[in-house]
Amino acid sequence: MSEISSDYNSMHVDGIADVGIIVTAHFxxxxxxxxxxxxxxxxxxxxxxxxxxxxxxxxxxxxxxxxRVSRYQxxxxxxxxxxxxxxxxxxxxxxxxxxxxxxxxxxxNIESWDGYILELAxxxxxSYIYTIDKKLQKIQDFEIxxxxxxxxxxxxxxxxTEKMK
Numbered sequence: 001m002s003e004i005s006s007d008y009n010s011m012h013v014d015g016i017a018d019v020g021i022i023v024t025a026h027f028x029x030x031x032x033x034x035x036x037x038x039x040x041x042x043x044x045x046x047x048x049x050x051x052x053x054x055x056x057x058x059x060x061x062x063x064x065x066x067x068r069v070s071r072y073q074x075x076x077x078x079x080x081x082x083x084x085x086x087x088x089x090x091x092x093x094x095x096x097x098x099x100x101x102x103x104x105x106x107x108x109n110i111e112s113w114d115g116y117i118l119e120l121a122x123x124x125x126x127s128y129i130y131t132i133d134k135k136l137q138k139i140q141d142f143e144i145x146x147x148x149x150x151x152x153x154x155x156x157x158x159x160x161t162e163k164m165k
Contacts, residue, residue, distance in 0.1 A: 011087065014048040015128030016120045019058040019113065021147065022051065024132060024156070026059060026077040027069045031148050031156045038130075038147040043086050049130060050090045052120060056082060058113055067163075090120065097123070108139050118142060132156070 017039075025035035042049045056078050063074040082089070097119055105115030114136060121129060127142050132153060137144045146153055 011124075012048050013050050013124035013126050015050070015126050015130050015145065016117050016124065017042065017049050017051050017055065018117050018129060018131035018133060018136075019055040019062065020132040021130055022055050022059040022078075022081075023062050023067070026074065026081070027063055027067060029156060030159050031152050034148045034152060039081070042088050043084055045088075049088065049128075050120060050124065051088050052090045052117065053082075054093055054113070054116065110135070110139070 021035060021038065024031050025039050026032075038047075039051070041047045042051060060074050060078055063069040063078075064071050069077075093116070097116065100122070101112060101115035101119040103115070104110070104118045105112045108115070108118075110118075114133070117129060117131075118139070121127060121142060128145055129136060129142050130145050130147055132146055132148075134144075136142070148156075
């Protein structure tokens with residue numbers, strides 16, 4: 001079993017944020033302002049939610065490869081947030097965490113980075129995952145929470161479908 005790094009041992013965590021939260025806060029879209037507000041609430045400790053640093057790497061990939069945001073714009077937006085250097089950015093990815101993430105991924109038939117998010121939730125003893133990814137709702141041991149309304153999420157997906165044409 002993996003352990004939480006010592007800097008985080010005393011931290012109370014209510015949930016873990018998935019990459020989609022970071023992505024939607026860092027490019028112009030219908031829910032950007034609401035996601036920025038959600039991340040600000042986390043950074044200013046109004047919400048006890050962890051943002052894994054690995055999700056910023058994933059966000060860059062999604063922004064540039066799939067959402068066609070320029071590499072420079074994606075880098076600049078993500079780095080601006082990362083400059084805040086807050087303890088809610090979780091940096092640790094060790095062998096034990098990766099092994100457990102792969103176990104979770106294979107059992108639930110999900111992507112490995114989603115397995116990592118779920119393993120972090122296990123480590124921090126929380127069942128709450130903040131995401132816009134509805135596929136994770138099939139996992140019974142976790143509660144999947146979206147920081148925006150169902151109506152807002154539907155508007156975002158409609159907008160995204162049009163953008164990708």
